[in-house]
Amino acid sequence: MxxxxxxxxxxxxxxxxxxxxxxxxxxxxxxxxxxxxxxxxxxxxxxxxxxxxxxxxxxxxxxxxxxxxxxxxxxxxxxxxxxxxxxxxxxxxxxxxxxxxxxxxxxxxxxxxxxxxxxxxxxxxxxxxxxxxxxxxxxxPSSVSTYIKPFNSAEGLPISAQALSYTNxxxxxxxxxxxxxxxxxxxxxxxxxxxxxxxxxxxxxxxxxxxxxxxxxxxxxxxxxxxxxxxxxxxxxxxxxxxxxxxxxxxxxxxxxxxxxxxxxxxxxxxxxxxxxxxxxGGKNPALIFDDANLDECIPTTVRGSFQNQGEICLCSSRIYVQRSIYDEFVARFKDYIRNNVIVGDPTDQNSFYGALVSKPHFEKVQSVVQKAQSEGAHVEFCVDLSVSTHIKSIGKNGSLQVSGLEDGYFMAPTVITDVDQSSTVVQEEIFGPVVVILPFDTEQEAIHLANDVVYGLAATVWSLDQAKLRRVSSQIVAGTVWCNCWMVRNLDMPFGGFKASxxxxxxxxxxxxxxxxxxxxxxx
CATH class of the missing domain: 3.40.605.10 (Aldehyde Dehydrogenase; Chain A, domain 1)
Known part of the structure; x- marks a missing residue:
């Protein structure tokens, strides 16, 4: 030791x-x-x-x-x-x-x-x-000169004065x-x-x-x-x-x-x-994908914004809302991109996109949330292609991964959940792992409502080519940070904090x- x-x-x-x-x-x-x-x-x-x-x-x-x-x-x-x-x-x-x-x-x-x-x-x-x-x-100290207007001295106030106010x-x-x-x-x-x-x-x-x-x-x-x-x-x-x-x-x-x-x-x-x-x-951050979004940019960024650091970042997107006209296309391309690009494995391997969850208790907690979603009838998919990720020996029923040479590690598959209700646990509660939910929406106002329909208000992302829409939607989202057509772009001078339970x-x-x-x-x- x-x-x-x-x-x-x-x-x-x-x-x-x-x-x-x-x-x-x-x-x-x-x-x-x-x-x-x-x-x-x-x-x-x-x-x-x-x-x-x-x-x-x-x-x-x-x-x-x-x-x-x-x-x-x-x-x-x-x-x-x-x-x-x-x-x-x-x-x-x-x-x-x-x-x-x-x-x-x-x-x-x-x-x-x-x-x-x-x-x-x-x-x-x-x-x-x-x-x-x-x-x-x-x-x-910063200072500013202040002029005090004259008052009637009978009222116990000064007749006139010139004062210097400053802050220590x-x-x-x-x-x-x-x-x-x-x-x-x-x-x-x-x-x-x-x-x-x-x-x-x-x-x-x-x-x-x-x-x-x-x-x-x-x-x-x-x-x-x-x-x-x-x-x-x-x-x-x-x-x-x-x-x-x-x-x-x-x-x-x-x-x-x-x-x-x-x-x-x-x-x-x-x-x-x-x-x-x-x-x-905590956060339960939404990503709103409108039908005019550039999916070639949106999908890789949203995958990164969902699964980077095993999804163990408070700013990760864990609720993805996609306009119904492009919903099926987005889900298919999103899953396909994960299978081919999100390699889970040895953290020291430069090819690994993410590594192991931080602890056994947290690992078990994330799996329990996935199990609950399965029991509630949600469609749960572990997006791992074993022909691409040949180092993975097996995938457990709750998403655990057996990584060759690291069989006792706390590895979890990138998990995509669909066909679930907005009120379900997996939508409402912070998971803090590599698990995302994808749900459809029809109108702009519905998207805003769904984004705000949790107790958290830390961050959000919005994807659209319409600048007016980006400004309009972001101003109505109750979150401390809203990224438009990007994620995790940080200016350290800007305020950072959350609303509501965040x-x-x-x-x-x-x-x-x-x-x-x-x-x-x-x-x-």
């Missing part, structure tokens, strides 16, 4: 030992106060890959105290000084990108191509973006940052970067399913010279570590990305303490800086 001292970023790959994760508190690595660990498994092999600390409230207390102690020094640094540290961290991530990508793939199950080109590359980009952002938009913007203190397992380091860095760039310190809680790259990040934090206590990471379960962090009286900010059920619990716990919360939650708050660009700063108005008369 590799100890924390052994976890440099030069471990040989492929790595076959098990890694003992340690908490990172005040610049040092600690065993949990319970001295207890639990196993975590590699999704592609089903074998133990790491031991995760079973941390508790005592560990969170230590981390919060370390962050509290570090806050005065870190917040007192100039914007330029903080940005220099963050740029150095981004440099180190880029230098170690390949190693970190391979461990992300072993830990999460996603393809190495995805880890390399998206997850770890975007992690470095997140830090660099916010270092540059605060340099260009320093959190310094300053860091808040210690932030609790809770990140998910689908884009582990990518989304953790999306929280850490604006948090520390604005002058705050943080206590982070990564998912217990994907902790290795967060542990690796701590080594780089030390190398970058970021002062001890600015970034602290406590590993463990949400029920213990997450809950202790959310309810801690010295943590005024909570940023969480994850499931809606957990988000509700966080909101309920944080509300009586008047904490400032940002919740990026979240509270907005992140991205200056919106994240707003969340991580407090604003004070001062009026000089």
């Amino acid at each position: 590799a100890s924390p001292a052994d976890i440099s970023l030069k471990l040989p790959l492929p790595y076959t030992d098990s890694i003992e994760i340690r908490n990172f508190i005040g610049g040092k690595w600690y065993a949990p106060s319970s001295n207890s660990y639990f196993d975590n498994y590699s999704p592609s092999t089903g074998k133990v890959i790491s031991q995760i600390p079973d941390s508790n409230a005592a560990d969170v207390d230590l981390a919060v105290q370390a962050a509290t102690d570090a806050f005065p020094r870190w917040s007192a640094l100039s914007t330029q000084q903080r940005a220099a540290h963050i740029h150095k961290l981004a440099d180190l991530i880029e230098e170690n990108l390949e190693t970190m990508a391979q461990f992300e793939t072993m830990d999460q199950g996603k393809t190495l191509t995805m880890s390399r080109n998206v997850d770890i590359a975007r992690t470095a980009t997140n830090f660099r973006y916010y270092a540059n952002y605060v340099l260009g938009n320093p959190t310094e 913007r300053s860091p808040v203190g210690v932030a609790g940052l809770i990140s998910p397992w689908n884009l582990p380091l990518y989304l953790l860095s999306w929280k850490i970067a604006p948090c520390i760039a604005a002058g705050n310190t943080c206590v982070c809680k990564p998912s217990e399913f994907t902790s290795i790259t967060a542990m690796m990040l701590t080594r780089l934090v030390k190398q970058a010279g970021i002062p001890d206590g600015v970034i602290n990471i406590v590993f463990g379960l949400g029920s213990s570590v997450g809950n202790s962090l959310v309810t801690h009286p010295k943590v005024p900010l909570i940023s969480f990305t994850g499931g809606t059920i957990t988000g509700k619990k966080i909101a309920a716990a944080a509300a009586p303490m008047f904490k400032h919360i940002s919740l990026e939650l 979240g509270v708050g907005t992140e991205g660009g200056g919106y994240s800086i707003d969340f991580f700063t407090k604003k004070q108005t001062v009026c000089l008369g």
Whole structure:
């Protein structure tokens, strides 16, 4: 077993030992106060890959105290000084990108191509973006002159005055940052970067399913010279570590990305303490395909937007609504494209489109949803051509795949469901796997109604060659992001967040800086 001292970023790959994760508190690595660990498994092999600390409230207390102690020094640094540290961290991530990508793939199950080109590359980009952002938009006072009209002094108001009003913007203190397992380091860095760039310190809680790259990040934090206590990471379960962090009286900010059920619990716990919360939650995202869509572009993009990262992206399209006049053609071409292009297999194979689902419990949950759809009479098709995917030994009745050499991995076939009612579970509830539903619609208004007919409102896509229709339809869809004739095109300056059960708050660009700063108005008369 590799100890924390052994976890440099030069471990040989492929790595076959098990890694003992340690908490990172005040610049040092600690065993949990319970001295207890639990196993975590590699999704592609089903074998133990790491031991995760079973941390508790005592560990969170230590981390919060370390962050509290570090806050005065870190917040007192100039914007330029903080940005220099963050740029150095981004440099180190880029230098170690390949190693970190391979461990992300072993830990999460996603393809190495995805880890390399998206997850770890975007992690470095997140830090660099916010270092540059605060340099260009320093959190310094803004001012405006205000003229106060004269009033009758008998009313107790000033007769006249010339005043200068300005805003002081300053860091808040210690932030609790809770990140998910689908884009582990990518989304953790999306929280850490604006948090520390604005002058705050943080206590982070990564998912217990994907902790290795967060542990690796701590080594780089030390190398970058970021002062001890600015970034602290406590590993463990949400029920213990997450809950202790959310309810801690010295943590005024909570940023969480994850499931809606957990988000509700966080909101309920944080509300009586008047904490400032940002919740990026689940989605059940529609794709609307109108009969004038360019199917040659639409189908490959919609396949990617449905199945990338095993469908384990909150922004994936899981409900596809197709205008009835082209419905049969679309379904046939969509399935055919999947069979010939969506190769499921070894995540380290560059030919694999997607890899294994993140954990056995999640793997079983996705299969249970498919089984329920089958029992309700839906048409379920596992779009795998064994003559193309010759490495797949068999397809299970609920879509599980036996991959040659990785028989114990959590692999799932790309699954297309049709002939199902709008009210069914598979249409209404987030699955977070490689499963899509395709349903027909007749009119524009019906498409909009179907798109909005779920409790979620995170993202949507619309396909049409009619620009007026694109603008008209997108404005009526209740979703935080609407892509028209594209998917996952991101401008980091733009607001990102969900409506309804998909979240509270907005992140991205200056919106994240707003969340991580407090604003004070001062009026000089």
